Amino acid sequence: MKKPPAAAAPKVKAKKAAKTPPSPTQTPADGVRWRALLVDDDTIARSCLRAFLGQHPEVEIVAEAADLASAARASFAHEPNLIFLDIHLGEEDGFSLLPHLASLPVAPEIVFVTSEKERALQAFEVGAVGYLLKPVTAPRLAETLIRLRSPAKAGQGQAPATPGTLDQNDTLLLREAGRLHAIAVEKISLILAEGSFTHVHLRSGEKLFLSQTIGKWEASLPASVFLRLDRSTLVHRYRISKAESLSRDRTLLHIDPLTCPIELGRIGAARLRKFLMGDK
Numbered sequence: 001m002k003k004p005p006a007a008a009a010p011k012v013k014a015k016k017a018a019k020t021p022p023s024p025t026q027t028p029a030d031g032v033r034w035r036a037l038l039v040d041d042d043t044i045a046r047s048c049l050r051a052f053l054g055q056h057p058e059v060e061i062v063a064e065a066a067d068l069a070s071a072a073r074a075s076f077a078h079e080p081n082l083i084f085l086d087i088h089l090g091e092e093d094g095f096s097l098l099p100h101l102a103s104l105p106v107a108p109e110i111v112f113v114t115s116e117k118e119r120a121l122q123a124f125e126v127g128a129v130g131y132l133l134k135p136v137t138a139p140r141l142a143e144t145l146i147r148l149r150s151p152a153k154a155g156q157g158q159a160p161a162t163p164g165t166l167d168q169n170d171t172l173l174l175r176e177a178g179r180l181h182a183i184a185v186e187k188i189s190l191i192l193a194e195g196s197f198t199h200v201h202l203r204s205g206e207k208l209f210l211s212q213t214i215g216k217w218e219a220s221l222p223a224s225v226f227l228r229l230d231r232s233t234l235v236h237r238y239r240i241s242k243a244e245s246l247s248r249d250r251t252l253l254h255i256d257p258l259t260c261p262i263e264l265g266r267i268g269a270a271r272l273r274k275f276l277m278g279d280k
Contacts, residue, residue, distance in 0.1 A: 033058040034148070037080040039071040039097065040113065041089045045134065049084060049113065052141045059145070068092045072100040080108050082148070084132075087114040087123075098126060111144060120171040121182035133169055140170075166220050174200070176208050183208075185225075189239040190255050191217050192262070193232040203239070205257050227275055229253075230268035243272060 036059050040046045046064055053059045062078040065071035067089055075083070075097075083101075087094040094112065101108060111130035112123045120131045130144040166172075168186040175181075183202065190201040193214035200208040218228050227237045235255060242254040244261070251269040252261040264272060 032060040034082040034145075035060055035062045035078065035080045036082045036084060037062060037071065037074055037078065037108070038064045038084050039066075039089070039094065040084070040086040041066045042086070045086070045113070045136075049136055049141075052136065052138050055138065056142070056145055068094075068097050068100075071097050075101055075104060075108070079104060079106070081106060082111070083108045084111050084113050087112055087116050087119060095122070095126065109148060111148075117171055117184060118182075120173065121180055124173045124180065124182070131171060133171070167222050168225060174208060174210060176210055181208060185221065188221075188226075189236050189257065190262070191226075191234040193234075201255075201258060203257060227271070229264060229271050233262065233264070233268060237275060240272075243276065245269065 036053065038046050038049055038061060040049070043066075046066075050061060050064075053061060059082070062080055063074035065074050071083075071085075074080075083097075085094045085097065094114075098110070110123075110126075110128045111132060112119075112128050113132045113134065113136060115134040117133060123131050129148055132140060132144060166185050168184075170185045172183050172185065173180060174183055183200075187203045188200060189203050191214060192199045192201070196211070196213050198210050198212055198214050198217060200210055202208070214228075214232065214234055218226070218234055221234070225236060225238070226234055228234050235253070239256045240253065241256050242261075244252040244254075246252060249266045249269075251264040251272065253264055253268075253272065254261045
C-alpha cells in the first residue's frame with residue numbers, strides 16, 4: 001500500500017532587511033550629498049535660493065525656517081548637514097543659532113547668506129565654509145558648492161585658483177602671521193610679488209604680506225578690474241592716478257593711496273600704455 005505523499009512545507013517569505021537611512025555624512029544612492037536647511041526671514045530671498053539650489057541635484061532642501069526657534073526645531077527634526085543661514089533675522093542674530101547646533105549628532109556646514117559685508121571675519125572664525133553676499137547669484141552659489149566638496153580648504157585665507165572666480169563684491173579671508181583679515185576685493189589697490197610671497201596694498205593704506213603667488217592672485221581676481229603689468233605687479237586699474245614716463249625703459253606709476261610711485265620697466269610701461277590708450 002502506497003504511503004500518501006508528505007505535505008509540502010509551507011513557503012515562508014524572507015523578510016527584507018530594513019533600509020537604514022543615510023546619515024548626514026553619507027551620500028544616498030540618488031546622488032544627494034547635501035541635506036540643506038534654509039534659514040532666512042525674507043521669503044523672496046528663500047525662494048531665489050531655493051530656485052538656484054534646484055539646479056544642483058546633489059543638494060536636497062529638507063526644511064526652511066524664518067526665525068531662530070523654527071530653525072533650531074528643523075535642525076533637530078531633519079539633521080541637515082548644510083545650513084544656509086541669514087545673519088539678520090528680524091530682531092534676531094543668525095549667529096545665535098550656532099550654540100543649538102552643538103548637540104546635533106553631526107555638525108552641519110554653515111554658509112552665511114547676508115547683506116552684511118563687515119561680519120565675514122566673524123563668520124569664518126566660527127567655522128563657516130562660505131559667506132554669500134545678497135543678492136545671491138547662480139554662479140556665486142555654484143562656486144560655493146564646489147568649495148564645499150573640499151571643506152578643509154575653507155577659511156584658509158587663500159584666493160581660489162579658478163580663473164575669474166572673484167568679483168568686486170566678494171570678501172576674502174586672508175591669513176597673515178596667524179592673524180585673520182576679512183578684506184573686500186574692491187579694497188585691494190596693488191599687489192607686488194616677492195618670490196612666492198606678495199605684498200597686498202589696500203585702499204585704506206594698510207599692507208599685508210601673504211604666502212600666495214602673484215600668479216594665483218591674477219587667476220582669481222576679476223580681469224576687468226585688475227591689470228597685470230609685469231612679473232611682479234598687479235594693479236587695480238581704477239586706482240591708477242598718474243603715470244610719468246622718464247624714458248622708454250622707466251615709468252613711474254602713481255597709485256591711490258600709495259604716497260610713493262612704483263617704477264615700471266619697458267614691458268610694464270608698454271602694457272600700461274595699451275591700457276591707457278583703451279586696449280583693455
